[in-house]
Amino acid sequence: SFFNNQSPDIGMHQDSLNQLADRVAPDMPVFDYTLRVDSVEHLGEVSDELAERKFNAFSARWIIDDIQHQIGIARWVVLGIAGLVLIITAISISNMLVISVLQRIPEFGIMKSLGASGGQIMGMMLVEGSLLGAAGAVLAIVASWPIAWLVESQVRGYVSGRIGRPFEGTVFEGSVGDVLLVLVIATLVGAVASLLPALRAARLDPIEALRSN
Numbered sequence: 001s002f003f004n005n006q007s008p009d010i011g012m013h014q015d016s017l018n019q020l021a022d023r024v025a026p027d028m029p030v031f032d033y034t035l036r037v038d039s040v041e042h043l044g045e046v047s048d049e050l051a052e053r054k055f056n057a058f059s060a061r062w063i064i065d066d067i068q069h070q071i072g073i074a075r076w077v078v079l080g081i082a083g084l085v086l087i088i089t090a091i092s093i094s095n096m097l098v099i100s101v102l103q104r105i106p107e108f109g110i111m112k113s114l115g116a117s118g119g120q121i122m123g124m125m126l127v128e129g130s131l132l133g134a135a136g137a138v139l140a141i142v143a144s145w146p147i148a149w150l151v152e153s154q155v156r157g158y159v160s161g162r163i164g165r166p167f168e169g170t171v172f173e174g175s176v177g178d179v180l181l182v183l184v185i186a187t188l189v190g191a192v193a194s195l196l197p198a199l200r201a202a203r204l205d206p207i208e209a210l211r212s213n
Contacts, residue, residue, distance in 0.1 A: 016055040067159050074155050078148070085140060089186070090193040093132050097125060097197035108201055109209025118202035125198035126191050133190020137183050 037046050101108075108121055160166050 019055065070158060071155060074151055078151065086186070086189055089133065089136050090189050093129055093136075093190050093193040094197065096132070097129055097194045098200075100128075101125070101197045101201045104201075105204060105209045108204050109206045112204070112206035113210065121204075122198040122202035125194055125201050129190040129194020129198070130187045131190070133186040133188070133193070134183055136190070137186030140186075141179060141182060 035046065035050075037043050111121060112118075
């Protein structure tokens with residue numbers, strides 16, 4: 001038997017080769033057969049089909065499984081970092097708006113004395129928090145491109161070394177829908193983070209707020 005770990009090829013045992021030769025060219029001796037798949041992604045499917053046809057085939061599927069495992073780890077690391085950034089962003093927005101409410105107590109008192117309702121003030125604070133979250137998401141998306149490129153280049157280099165040829169797949173795939181989803185999530189995080197400061201601003205007593213000036 002033989003095994004080729006430099007390409008997405010399938011090595012077959014000599015007995016299996018003889019069975020295949022009897023079907024294809026019974027009068028011609030066969031010394032070697034190499035079945036080359038058109039893509040690494042089809043390697044598992046071809047291996048399973050050969051096994052179903054009772055051929056004893058050996059492939060580099062363990063390499064593919066290891067590669068997929070490494071790519072999965074890279075993606076989970078990126079997702080973990082993104083989740084941590086969202087938590088830090090939420091805490092930062094909440095603290096920022098708490099300070100803003102304390103500094104703007106007289107302003108809220110004037111607004112309430114002029115007829116502004118608590119709901120209007122609360123809505124204003126929620127909009128501010130949402131805009132802060134969206135702005136942070138835009139900056140994060142711009143800053144993440146070089147980081148994603150660096151991680152992908154490292155993973156692609158590792159995969160290329162394992163399969164013995166340039167890796168043509170992608171590790172991180174992004175689309176306009178993904179960007180919009182990030183913006184929506186960040187906006188919601190900003191709104192939730194600003195909820196408590198907004199409630200505090202909405203419940204201010206206008207007389208006490210004006211007196212604090």
